[in-house]
Amino acid sequence: MDVSGNINSQPKKKLQRMKNLPWVRSLSKTATLFLRNKTGLVSIIVLLSYVVIAVFAGYIAPYSPTAIDLAQRQLPPSLKHLFGTDYFGHDVFSQIVFAIRLDLELAFLAVTIGYTIGVLAGVFAGYTGKFTDNAVMRVMDVFLAFPVLIFAVAIAIVVGEGFWAIVIAVSVTSIPGFSRIARSAILVTKNELYVTAAISQGASKAHILFRHVLPAAISPTIVFYALGLGSAILLSSGLSFLGVGIQPPTPELGAMIYQPFFYSELTDWWLVVFPGIFIVVIVIAFNMMGDTLREVTDVTLRR
């Protein structure tokens, strides 16, 4: 209690009240549990270092990623070129640094779009009734039966070349998965006892949705957002590897691996190994993040 009439007491009280809100408490608890988990901590550190590389790419890269130096072609790793140089004399290290920026942007953008649309569709299907549910889910079944890579290639070709082709291809292919998960989460929560209680008290449908159903149903889907980031990186680099989407000289990790394959210069192992390692590490981090979130948000495991 602040009896001295301190000017700060008002905001302090507000902060205190904020801290006691159920969702803030739950969120801060989740964050604490996540960071205490060794796997979670490692994944966050990896992601942060990638973000740092992406943000400061211009300062970290010793050379321009698109500078062609034909005198320095296909050099193995050395102190001057840490990860060697490629067929056109690009410095592989500098290319990787800029490619990380591009791939992170791609993944976050595509998954955020796909997640938003997918979850909206899933909530709509799960909450509005049997007819709309059937209609939406049958459409999603069709999308799910499509082989993901072929579907993504087709979309990317329709959209055209470049960044947005991949963003749209990856996000569209991720929609059915997200909508299925959101729908099943809604179906489970909808039948909880406390929701029935709210209905019996005469709460409106919208009130129940936003106050009681959504908060409980959304948290398990966050896991799949993290896992989706990992598959988005794999899919978008796979698309670039096939030559759709990002075109050289724009550095992209998958497209970089394609180059030695295309020119049959596989003896230049460094052109394959290093970009791949940077893909693997970030995908592992996203998968670890998903795993940890699953453990941490599972209320039944929380004591």
Added chain:
Amino acid sequence: MKGFTRFLIQRLIALVPTILGLIILTFFLSHVIPGNPALILGGQEVVENPTELHALEAELGLNKPLYIQFLIYLIQLAHFNLGFDYFQGQYIGHEIATRLPVSIELAIAAMVIGLPVAIYTGIFAALRTNKPADHATRVGTLLGISMPVYWIDLILIIVFYEYLHIAPAPFGQLSPFIKAPTPLTGFVILDSLIEGNLAALGSSLSHIILPAIGLSFAIIGTISRVTRSSLLDVINKDYMRTAFAIGFPRKILINKYALRNALLPALTVTAIQMGGLMGGVVLTETIFSWPGLGLYTYDSITNLDYGAIMAVVIVSGFLFVLVNLLADILYGVVDPRVKY
């Protein structure tokens, strides 16, 4: 069994809208892909000669409105006619029929390598939860699902072909200097066995091993993780704890009472993976010039071959849906609790 028949019929009816949707979506998607197939097929000749271009377009049916083209396609499909592939000079149905076994052979090889490892490591890790062995397996399986398949393939080629010279050149199913067996089943390994062609058998086995290993990483990662978590679920059940407490032999308990329940989810995942693999794996087949459905897809996309793209997508989508149905049926066979 009556309940089962009804379940089967219901599921088959539910497939109809999915397959129809697949066909519609594929048709319109492949027709909005920019580019004129007649131009690509005719080459330089038609570019310079508009009348020939129009003639070729008419021959391909491209001058008709889109919905008419779709109707024609549907009618042809109902007659099991997938169309003619002008690039390969072959009926698409025939092309797919010869390429499907090639993809399935690779899928089976990948499963033969991957599945035992996956199940074993899954059990191994579940029985040692939170011990170093469990953590090591976890890292391994994480790697398995996090590595891009084309990267694994290229690394395998670099190590085993370029540097160690153990593996044959990564081009197709057989070495070009060996007489191929007469295609009876379409499965090269099986055909050379039937024919007693040992040279072809050895060559085909050595060619299939690298792409199969490349594909098995993802299989191991996924299935091992599922096996581990579902076995853990079962082991923590009350009846298991009771059995442990009264001193039931551990080995029998795990092998007979825990595993049979735990392997059900693994079965579903295996079926889904198999369904995906059978429809052709574009990346692996492109890298190894493996003449299956995946390579065909890649080629027809680069050639803008509408008919072939549609056919491949429809066939692989159909396979995927069918395998899922099969998994559901198998589930009922393996699990006596499932009633239709």
